[in-house]
Amino acid sequence: MIKLLFLNKKSGMLYHLGKYTLFLKKVFGRPDKHSVFFNQLIREIDKLGINSLGIVLVISIFMGAVVTLQTAYNIEMPFIPKYTVGVAARDSILLEFSSTMVCLILAGKVGSNIASEIGTMRVTEQIDAIDIMGINSAGFLVLPKVLAMIFITPLLVLISMGVGIFGGYLAGTLTGEVPPAEYIYGIQYGFRPFYIIYSLIKSVVFAFIISSVSAYWGYYTFGGALEVGRASTKAVVTSSIFILLFNLLLTQLLLA
Amino acid sequence: MIEVTNLSKSFDGKQILKDISTVFEKGQTNLIIGQSGSGKTVLLKSIVGLHQIDEGDIVYDGDSFVSMNNSERRRLRQDMGMLFQGSALFDSSTVEENVRFPLDMLTDWSLEERRDRANFCLERVNLKNVNHLFPSEISGGMQKRVAIARAISLNPKYLFCDEPNSGLDPKTAIVIDELIKELTQEFDMTTIINTHDMNSVMGIGDKIVFIQNGVKEWEGSKEDIFSADNEALESFIFASEIFREVREYHRKVKK
Numbered sequence: 360m361i362k363l364l365f366l367n368k369k370s371g372m373l374y375h376l377g378k379y380t381l382f383l384k385k386v387f388g389r390p391d392k393h394s395v396f397f398n399q400l401i402r403e404i405d406k407l408g409i410n411s412l413g414i415v416l417v418i419s420i421f422m423g424a425v426v427t428l429q430t431a432y433n434i435e436m437p438f439i440p441k442y443t444v445g446v447a448a449r450d451s452i453l454l455e456f457s458s459t460m461v462c463l464i465l466a467g468k469v470g471s472n473i474a475s476e477i478g479t480m481r482v483t484e485q486i487d488a489i490d491i492m493g494i495n496s497a498g499f500l501v502l503p504k505v506l507a508m509i510f511i512t513p514l515l516v517l518i519s520m521g522v523g524i525f526g527g528y529l530a531g532t533l534t535g536e537v538p539p540a541e542y543i544y545g546i547q548y549g550f551r552p553f554y555i556i557y558s559l560i561k562s563v564v565f566a567f568i569i570s571s572v573s574a575y576w577g578y579y580t581f582g583g584a585l586e587v588g589r590a591s592t593k594a595v596v597t598s599s600i601f602i603l604l605f606n607l608l609l610t611q612l613l614l615a
Numbered sequence: 616m617i618e619v620t621n622l623s624k625s626f627d628g629k630q631i632l633k634d635i636s637t638v639f640e641k642g643q644t645n646l647i648i649g650q651s652g653s654g655k656t657v658l659l660k661s662i663v664g665l666h667q668i669d670e671g672d673i674v675y676d677g678d679s680f681v682s683m684n685n686s687e688r689r690r691l692r693q694d695m696g697m698l699f700q701g702s703a704l705f706d707s708s709t710v711e712e713n714v715r716f717p718l719d720m721l722t723d724w725s726l727e728e729r730r731d732r733a734n735f736c737l738e739r740v741n742l743k744n745v746n747h748l749f750p751s752e753i754s755g756g757m758q759k760r761v762a763i764a765r766a767i768s769l770n771p772k773y774l775f776c777d778e779p780n781s782g783l784d785p786k787t788a789i790v791i792d793e794l795i796k797e798l799t800q801e802f803d804m805t806t807i808i809n810t811h812d813m814n815s816v817m818g819i820g821d822k823i824v825f826i827q828n829g830v831k832e833w834e835g836s837k838e839d840i841f842s843a844d845n846e847a848l849e850s851f852i853f854a855s856e857i858f859r860e861v862r863e864y865h866r867k868v869k870k
Contacts, residue, residue, distance in 0.1 A: 391720050484703040487665055492717050492769075493692030499720075 379575050385497035386505065386571070399503035407469050407504060407570075408511025412518070414468060415461055419519040422460060423526030426451050431536040444537045445545015448527040450554065457519040458558040459606050462565035465512065466598040470573035473504055474594035477577030478587040486578070501574040505567060512566035513559045520555070557613050564609060565602050572598045616641050617662065617773065617805050622671035624661050631657045632829045635671070641805045643821035644796050648810060650851060654829040655809040656700075656777055662807065663695060663775055664688060675773065693721055696766030696804075698776040698795075702758040704750040704765070710737070711746035714764045721769065736764035740794060756787035760794070767798060774799065776808040780815060788812060792819045813858055816840070825851070841865045 390396035430447040477500060480486050489496040524546055531537030537545075573594035580590040617639040624632040631654050639645040647655050660666045662673055664680060673680040675691060683691065704713050714733040718724060724732070737746065740760040750758055759779060766774060776795060780788035796819040799806040808815065816823060817837055825833040825848050833845045840852055841862055853859045 395719055480705075483701055484699040485705055487660075488697065488699060488703040488765075490665060491663055491692060491695055491697045491775075492721065493689040494720050 378579070379572075382497060382575050382578065383571060385495060386501045386574070388495045388498045390498060390502065391494050396499075396503060399499070400507055403503045403507035404511050407472070407507050408515065411465060411468055411511075411515060414464060415515050415519050416522055418461065418464055419457065419522040420526035420529075422456050423448065423452055423523030423528075424530035426456065426523075427527030427531045427542075428534065428536060431531060431534075441537050441541040442545035442548060444531060445527070445542040446548050447545075448542075449524060449546040449550070452523040452527070453520055453554040453558055457516050457523055458561040458565065459602065461516055461519045462512065462562060462569065462602055463599055465515075465565075466569045466573075466602060467595050469508065470569050470594045470598045471591040473570060473573040474577040474580075474591045475587055477501070477574055478580035478590040481578060481580045482583055482587060497578060501571070501578065504574060505570040508566040508570040509563055512569075513562045516558060516562040517555075520558070557609075560613065561606065561609050564605050568601045568605065569598045572601060616676055617807070618672075618674040619662060620672045620674070622658070622661060622673065623669045624657055624666060625669055630829060632661065635826070635829075635831045637824050637831060637834055639805055639807050640822060642800060642803050643806070644799050644819045645805070645807045645822045645824070646810055646816060646820040647807060647824050647826060648816055648851070649826035650811065653826045655811075655826055657829075658826065659775055659777055659807060659809045663697060664692070693769060694772040696769065696771035696774045698759065698762045698766050698774070698779055700778040700781050702750070702755075702762040704758055704761055706750055709747050709749055710742070710753065710761050713750070713761055714768055716765065717769050732768060733764070736768045737761070739767070739798070740764045755782050756784075756791065759783065759787075759791050763791075763794060763798070767802065770802065772804060774804045774806040776806070776810075778809055778811075780810065780812045785814065788814065789818065795819065813852060813855070816852070817861075827851070841869075 427444060427448040430451075431441075431444045434441075434443060477486075480500070486496045486500070489499060528539065528542050531542050532539050576590040576594040576597065577587075580586050619638070620636050622632055622635045623630065635658065647658060649655050657666060661668050664673075668681070671681075675694075678687075678691070680688065680691070704710075705716065708716065711730070711733050714736050715729050718729040718732055722729065734746070737743070740763050742757060742760050742764065745753060745757065745761075750761070753761070774795070779791050779795060783791060792815050795806060795808065798804070808819075810816065820837040823833075823835060823837060823840065824831060825845070827847045833843055833848045835843060840848070843849065853862055
């Protein structure tokens with residue numbers, strides 16, 4: 360079992376870890392032409408980041424609303440002040456939901472997009488066409504995606520925080536479970552700005568994982584449409600597992 | 616000129632190419648022929664360096680590809696153009712952007728100069744008013760011509776074509792063949808074409824290398840094919856009735 364998981368020559372974890380490391384070395388090679396690279400970067404920021412704004416907004420507003428209502432319904436003791444709901448909702452959103460949940464959603468949306476796009480380019484020989492020109496295909500295709508994700512994901516997470524807290528405010532107010540003044544007092548009470556920094560650090564790491572791991576599976580796709588689909592699934596599953604793993608590691612490192 | 620010496624290549628312990636040696640001359644259309652799965656594409660991709668070879672050497676006009684470092688290989692690749700089986704055009708780019716891509720990436724020319732060159736290449740392959748269309752909006756034959764235009768945009772010394780006629784009707788296939796032949800002579804390129812299309816063999820094959828099961832079985836000109844004493848080549852070339860009749864006619868004329 361251990362041999363199958365870690366040491367298998369062509370499918371073991373160590374094999375993929377080594378190949379992924381060599382892939383990253385190629386990705387971070389010097390761009391062939393800076394003006395083209397900059398245009399690619401802008402295009403990727405729009406495609407991967409701006410196009411994800413809608414889903415981030417929808418998830419965040421509902422997430423904030425649900426967290427607030429669940430907290431409110433679970434606090435029944437009269438001596439616990441209502442503003443505690445605001446405190447709990449804020450901390451849940453800042454610490455966990457806006458970074459981890461949003462990045463897990465992005466692993467599904469952006470990760471599958473990256474893997475299928477690069478995988479299709481591989482099986483239709485478009486990547487070979489780039490290589491044959493003497494251009495570093497991994498750097499040309501993947502580096503703009505990685506940098507775009509690293510740049511845009513923290514912004515999406517910040518927006519998610521704001522929208523999530525607003526969603527909580529709306530839910531608490533409209534249902535009458537939390538008075539507006541109590542909620543606003545709660546979200547300010549004992550606020551630690553480091554929670555935002557912690558969340559942003561996590562989002563940068565998660566953005567790197569989503570883009571590079573998905574690109575890795577896409578870049579080494581061989582075969583046809585079926586393999587592109589498999590690469591896309593592997594990209595989402597692997598990125599999600601690594602997000603959860605690094606979430607644990609970073610929490611221990613930054614909050615302990 | 617490209618010289619291939621004792622080239623061998625295997626994947627996962629399975630030998631695909633065995634000890635292949637041949638020479639591809641400049642200004643000629645050199646054809647690699649063989650059945651599907653015979654190793655033609657692996658040979659072509661090994662020659663251009665997309666596959667790392669196990670043994671042997673590939674010499675481009677006196678320079679050994681195997682002994683080159685990465686920057687020398689990179690420089691050499693800028694003298695190569697390649698037409699892929701499925702055209703390999705970038706789906707999200709227009710026809711003009713596809714042709715301009717090597718120029719955008721590898722030259723310091725102004726946008727106007729790059730556009731002029733892209734238009735020249737498109738006109739050279741008889742394509743007009745398609746600059747702003749996407750690959751999905753043009754026919755398979757037009758896609759091949761765009762891919763040829765992209766391949767010649769940097770004025771390469773070496774042109775490689777992997778199954779240029781696959782998926783094309785016979786008439787369009789002849790047009791593509793003739794275009795490749797014309798360009799080879801016009802730009803004095805060393806052209807290597809992978810094909811199993813017998814019309815191409817008879818039409819534009821200046822030199823033909825026949826591969827079977829990864830081994831070079833025969834080489835010669837298209838005229839030599841009729842007198843070739845090779846069973847595998849005969850059964851491959853004259854598999855169809857029409858080519859058997861051509862052979863009979865050729866023999867009668869010779870007598």
